[in-house]
Amino acid sequence: MNDRTQVLAATRPPAVKRDSGQRRFSLSHILLEGRAFFALLVIIATFSFLSPNYFTGANFLTMASHVAIFGLPAIGMLLVILNGGIDLSVGSTLGLAGVFAGFLMQGVNLEALGVVLYLPVWAVAILTLAMGALVGLVNGVLIAIFRVPAFVATLGTLYVARGVALLMTNGLTYNKLSGSPALGNTGFEWLGFNRLFNIPVGVLVLIAVALACGFLLSRTAFGRWLYASGGNERAADLSGVPVKRVKVTVYVLSGICAALAGLVLSSQLTSAGPTAGTTYELTAIAAVVIGGAALTGGRGNVRGTLLGALVIGFLSDGLVIIGVSAYWQTVFTGAVIVLAVLLNTLQYGRRSK
Amino acid sequence: MMQASLTSSDNFRDDVVLAARDISKIYGSTHALKGVNFEIRRGQVTTLFGENGAGKSTLMKVLSGVITPSSGEILLDGQPVTFSSSAQAREHGISIIHQELNLAPNMNVRDNIFVGREIMGAAGVDFAEEERLTRQLMAELEEEIDPLTPVEELRLGQQQIVEIARALSVNARILIMDEPTSALSAAEVEVLFKIIHDLTSRGVAIVYISHHLEEALEITDRAVVLRDGAMTASASRDEIDLQWIVRHMVGEHFDLGAPPEGYSFGEVALNVESLSVPGPGGHMAVEDLSLAVRAGEIVCIYGLMGAGRTELMECIAGKLRAGRGRVQLLGEDVSDYSIARRIESGLALVPEDRQRDGLVQTMSVGENLSLASIGEFVRRLILSPGRERQLVNDSIRNVTVKTEGGAAAIGSLSGGNQQKVVIGKILATRPKVILLDEPSRGIDIGAKAEVFRLLAENARKGLAVVYSTSEVGECLSVAHRIIVMSKGRISAVFDSSVSKERIMAASGESVAA
Numbered sequence: 110m111n112d113r114t115q116v117l118a119a120t121r122p123p124a125v126k127r128d129s130g131q132r133r134f135s136l137s138h139i140l141l142e143g144r145a146f147f148a149l150l151v152i153i154a155t156f157s158f159l160s161p162n163y164f165t166g167a168n169f170l171t172m173a174s175h176v177a178i179f180g181l182p183a184i185g186m187l188l189v190i191l192n193g194g195i196d197l198s199v200g201s202t203l204g205l206a207g208v209f210a211g212f213l214m215q216g217v218n219l220e221a222l223g224v225v226l227y228l229p230v231w232a233v234a235i236l237t238l239a240m241g242a243l244v245g246l247v248n249g250v251l252i253a254i255f256r257v258p259a260f261v262a263t264l265g266t267l268y269v270a271r272g273v274a275l276l277m278t279n280g281l282t283y284n285k286l287s288g289s290p291a292l293g294n295t296g297f298e299w300l301g302f303n304r305l306f307n308i309p310v311g312v313l314v315l316i317a318v319a320l321a322c323g324f325l326l327s328r329t330a331f332g333r334w335l336y337a338s339g340g341n342e343r344a345a346d347l348s349g350v351p352v353k354r355v356k357v358t359v360y361v362l363s364g365i366c367a368a369l370a371g372l373v374l375s376s377q378l379t380s381a382g383p384t385a386g387t388t389y390e391l392t393a394i395a396a397v398v399i400g401g402a403a404l405t406g407g408r409g410n411v412r413g414t415l416l417g418a419l420v421i422g423f424l425s426d427g428l429v430i431i432g433v434s435a436y437w438q439t440v441f442t443g444a445v446i447v448l449a450v451l452l453n454t455l456q457y458g459r460r461s462k
Numbered sequence: 463m464m465q466a467s468l469t470s471s472d473n474f475r476d477d478v479v480l481a482a483r484d485i486s487k488i489y490g491s492t493h494a495l496k497g498v499n500f501e502i503r504r505g506q507v508t509t510l511f512g513e514n515g516a517g518k519s520t521l522m523k524v525l526s527g528v529i530t531p532s533s534g535e536i537l538l539d540g541q542p543v544t545f546s547s548s549a550q551a552r553e554h555g556i557s558i559i560h561q562e563l564n565l566a567p568n569m570n571v572r573d574n575i576f577v578g579r580e581i582m583g584a585a586g587v588d589f590a591e592e593e594r595l596t597r598q599l600m601a602e603l604e605e606e607i608d609p610l611t612p613v614e615e616l617r618l619g620q621q622q623i624v625e626i627a628r629a630l631s632v633n634a635r636i637l638i639m640d641e642p643t644s645a646l647s648a649a650e651v652e653v654l655f656k657i658i659h660d661l662t663s664r665g666v667a668i669v670y671i672s673h674h675l676e677e678a679l680e681i682t683d684r685a686v687v688l689r690d691g692a693m694t695a696s697a698s699r700d701e702i703d704l705q706w707i708v709r710h711m712v713g714e715h716f717d718l719g720a721p722p723e724g725y726s727f728g729e730v731a732l733n734v735e736s737l738s739v740p741g742p743g744g745h746m747a748v749e750d751l752s753l754a755v756r757a758g759e760i761v762c763i764y765g766l767m768g769a770g771r772t773e774l775m776e777c778i779a780g781k782l783r784a785g786r787g788r789v790q791l792l793g794e795d796v797s798d799y800s801i802a803r804r805i806e807s808g809l810a811l812v813p814e815d816r817q818r819d820g821l822v823q824t825m826s827v828g829e830n831l832s833l834a835s836i837g838e839f840v841r842r843l844i845l846s847p848g849r850e851r852q853l854v855n856d857s858i859r860n861v862t863v864k865t866e867g868g869a870a871a872i873g874s875l876s877g878g879n880q881q882k883v884v885i886g887k888i889l890a891t892r893p894k895v896i897l898l899d900e901p902s903r904g905i906d907i908g909a910k911a912e913v914f915r916l917l918a919e920n921a922r923k924g925l926a927v928v929y930s931t932s933e934v935g936e937c938l939s940v941a942h943r944i945i946v947m948s949k950g951r952i953s954a955v956f957d958s959s960v961s962k963e964r965i966m967a968a969s970g971e972s973v974a975a
Contacts, residue, residue, distance in 0.1 A: 328845050332845075
């Protein structure tokens with residue numbers, strides 16, 4: 110009896126392994142299940158061979174901090190995809206969050222009181238995350254309560270959020286994000302620029318969010334509700350799962366993740382442009398899919414998504430290091446995504462006999 | 463091909479048209495079929511009996527080209543053939559109606575019937591001709607279904623009729639029907655049997671699979687029994703009876719139990735007061751219905767398709783909104799409660815369609831069992847794996863699910879065991895009132911008996927049980943009281959000593975014989 114696996118199942122790649130009849134094919138099996146992991150090993154090995162600069166601690170940390178930017182929205186996206194939905198607005202939310210933070214850092218001119226309000230950095234961060242949550246809430250309410258298809262609702266939010274970011278800056282970029290000691294609002298660059306124990310803070314943020322999310326999925330009632338309503342919403346509903354609340358929550362969490370990524374990115378760049386994060390929603394979806402999640406909902410986990418994000422990040426950075434043109438990077442990334450979906454079909458298709 | 467069968471005379475009537483020789487099918491380490499020999503004769507109904515998992519559906523899939531056998535051969539008119547797809551089998555005149563409906567809900571009846579073999583005219587698809595043929599088929603089937611109705615607007619029984627019409631429309635000479643009546647009312651079944659007679663008199667060979675033994679006996683010419691992937695018996699109609707089939711199917715005598723006795727009922731647990739539920743077409747699916755069920759009592763609701771049984775149950779469980787009326791649980795008005803709150807208060811539903819509404823296919827057996835009672839093993843929002851394991855193991859034992867354990871994939875279980883998981887999930891919430899909508903649909907007779915035994919056992923412990931069925935035999939099993947519904951209202955109430963004929967008459971069914 111391996112009952113322990115059943116509670117941990119949520120954190121594992123989905124369940125071909127449970128089919129006892131397929132155990133004999135264990136090698137192809139392990140390769141298929143751990144495909145994102147093996148792909149990552151192949152990528153690291155290949156580029157290490159091609160360039161001496163690739164396999165160095167410094168490079169790994171640089172690449173990891175790139176991964177953090179789309180890894181964060183990818184984790185939010187994972188929650189949405191587990192629910193059987195899609196969130197196309199994360200890239201725009203990411204951009205809007207950066208601009209919103211930049212706007213607050215410039216000082217808010219309260220004309221009625223005749224003062225300019227300079228908020229401390231922690232307050233800016235919290236307000237920005239709240240803004241991300243609000244965008245997610247709009248998505249969630251549209252989808253869960255008003256039954257707008259997720260694709261359409263978040264496509265709308267994609268445009269609106271991007272438009273608002275452009276309006277706020279008039280198309281320009283906020284460059285002065287460092288604050289000044291006189292106003293007591295320094296330290297914005299901490300999230301992206303600084304290191305703790307020699308690890309970029311952005312990467313630590315990603316790890317913390319991933320751990321929290323993994324815990325949420327595998328060890329809480331909410332996680333179980335999410336897997337159930339993504340797997341079969343009608344059955345979950347009849348079992349007393351608050352399916353609408355779960356749905357709204359995943360979009361809110363996705364919005365918060367996107368806003369967090371926006372903070373990290375504008376902090377890394379010490380500037381906030383209204384076009385930041387364009388098409389990141391697609392990178393996030395790609396990471397989730399490469400990580401083995403099913404777009405139909407109910408299947409997937411944080412570990413897979415992180416590996417997916419690492420595959421995309423390490424591949425494109427590797428191509429930059431060995432001097433392959435940016436156009437080819439796009440082609441390679443696309444090919445990896447299609448390959449991943451192909452393997453997903455293989456894995457889930459085999460089970461439905 | 464149709465030509466050949468139409469000109470066939472009685473001399474050819476008993477010819478073997480399709481024969482399976484030593485067919486085996488191996489999935490991984492399971493032998494789904496072990497050297498089965500099987501013959502289908504022209505103009506005869508050959509019925510295949512067997513419990514779930516006996517290999518009936520696998521054998522039919524082999525014969526219809528859906529899967530290829532691991533060994534053995536198929537002879538068509540004495541010639542060995544191999545089918546690599548169901549389309550190829552169809553070209554040879556073999557058509558199959560699957561147990562699960564294969565219709566596109568968004569398309570209308572006409573398009574579903576002709577999808578993949580559209581009739582082409584000068585200006586593209588000849589919709590008028592397709593529509594005419596569809597009308598003709600529906601007239602033959604005595605169903606008033608408009609060819610232009612989207613399938614999703616049809617009742618389950620009507621959808622089944624569409625599926626049958628589609629199989630008929632290809633002029634099959636061998637027609638395989640896997641559980642064609644599971645969603646049909648008695649009147650619809652009668653029409654189907656008339657069609658089957660028409661077809662056999664035209665020389666079509668029919669292979670029939672049903673869990674409804676009496677019904678199948680009515681039309682069969684030959685019976686073949688499968689058990690554990692092997693053929694255990696085969697005989698013609700005049701040599702067999704119900705006991706013979708059951709004996710070969712399960713190897714022992716089975717009945718569906720009797721109402722539990724020797725205790726008195728408790729308080730009124732469920733009280734439904736003049737409940738009305740609006741239906742899809744503007745009419746009332748349930749109209750001004752009142753019902754009281756005491757703790758420990760088992761009530762059976764019998765009715766035809768569309769009598770309002772499902773709507774009544776879903777409304778009591780909180781899935782459908784009531785138009786009017788109240789639902790009380792142990793004296794507490796729960797009319798405005800959400801599904802979750804009703805479950806918490808002790809009122810829960812086992813839905814009719816376990817694939818669509820009962821199970822989460824992406825989750826394990828254990829996760830499905832514990833889904834409705836997560837609160838039992840959550841401490842400060844965090845799941846306790848130990849307590850969940852205990853709950854799952856208790857449930858598996860209580861409802862006797864045959865499984866490797868809680869971690870097994872839900873899809874690895876047979877239909878009967880899957881149904882037990884759905885029932886176990888609801889029982890784990892420790893309900894006061896349990897509603898079961900057609901709990902025996904599509905499960906074998908052994909599992910059926912176990913489901914009813916479970917209900918009787920729990921009623922004895924004080925659970926109020928309400929179940930619905932469309933099989934009269936099941937009314938007369940464990941129920942203390944039988945309520946017959948017709949057109950959204952209660953048309954009769956009986957105790958357990960009533961005869962099948964009186965129940966059927968009250969439901970508005972015409973009773974043949």
